[in-house]
Amino acid sequence: MIIGKVLGSVVSTRKNENLVGSKFMIVEPVESMAKENSRIVAVDNIGAGIGEYVLVALGSAARIGCDKETKPIDAAIVGIIDDGESFK
Amino acid sequence: MIIGKVLGSVVSTRKNENLVGSKFMIVEPVESMAKENSRIVAVDNIGAGIGEYVLVALGSAARIGCDKETKPIDAAIVGIIDDGESFK
């Protein structure tokens, strides 16, 4: 998993029907965990707010144990970091 | 997932029989989400047009919930971004 900061949300009205109701957030990995230009779109099912530092699961992990086994998702916010600022 | 711009399509007449009928599009990730030279070929099942900004699912996610579980696909357009220009 990586730690990243939630920058904002993304709206997609025309999308795969299995994605209806999913909340898409733009996450920027912290500097120690990624090269430049590596923001991702992650589905949030924790209720993360803009500016919060979150734990993001990538790949098939994004669908496991999140009730999203049937959704075309490859990144999910699975936790909010308690002391996120210390990782930026 | 990443956001990218649809640049054009790709034609492959001789291909795996499970890919017959699939529409292949060239997608260029937006700058904040990828390093240089990282265009990909994604299967479109939303009806995205050239120039549109789209949400692309990568890896096994490209086959899940898209009725493509039996196709050799590792990238799929799963949504069209409402305000795509703001991400370029």
Next chain:
Amino acid sequence: MIIGKVLGSVVSTRKNENLVGSKFMIVEPVESMAKENSRIVAVDNIGAGIGEYVLVALGSAARIGCDKETKPIDAAIVGIIDDGESFK
């Protein structure tokens, strides 16, 4: 998927028994789709020739719908591009 050019083949006499009969090709991704030094070895089940531009599926996609579900393969040539030169 990515588009690449077939550069040649690879011979491995001593290998996993599930790979017996597989044809291994060296594929170089086109410049717009990869950084430098990113050639891969892909299994060909289309009959691609050296110099041809092909569509390559990566990861688990390389085993799906190719009758290769039980083989340790992470890259497969799944199509030949009609107008490959235009992507180089």
Next chain:
Amino acid sequence: MIIGKVLGSVVSTRKNENLVGSKFMIVEPVESMAKENSRIVAVDNIGAGIGEYVLVALGSAARIGCDKETKPIDAAIVGIIDDGESFK
């Protein structure tokens, strides 16, 4: 798998319920195995200590054979390297 050094732990109070009880560690890959800025968060189920060099499984491998098949995990510490210093 890659070899990395355990730098510390991460606390996430608000998280996916399937992650309750998981211990998250920050791991920095050794220089020969990664580019700069590629630290990851891995779940530890071996009991690795800070400063130890560990073997990390990535992707779906992080959930297999670790009794974590139902958890949204994409990186796991699966071994402690006997002579870790020799790889730094």
Next chain:
Amino acid sequence: MIIGKVLGSVVSTRKNENLVGSKFMIVEPVESMAKENSRIVAVDNIGAGIGEYVLVALGSAARIGCDKETKPIDAAIVGIIDDGESFK
């Protein structure tokens, strides 16, 4: 898959019980197939020797068809290249 040279082995006494008996080798991808600093730890089930050029399967492919479906493995040596020197 990628081609790499076997540099040596790794010993991990304290490890996941599903990895007992696995032989871990350090593999350095050949220059045309990887950026700098991208050595990996791969499980060998072919009997590769130090200095040999091998075919490495990555991701879930490392567990398929290798009788390793239940092991937390993401890289495996699946073949020895006949004319490895030509790829270095």
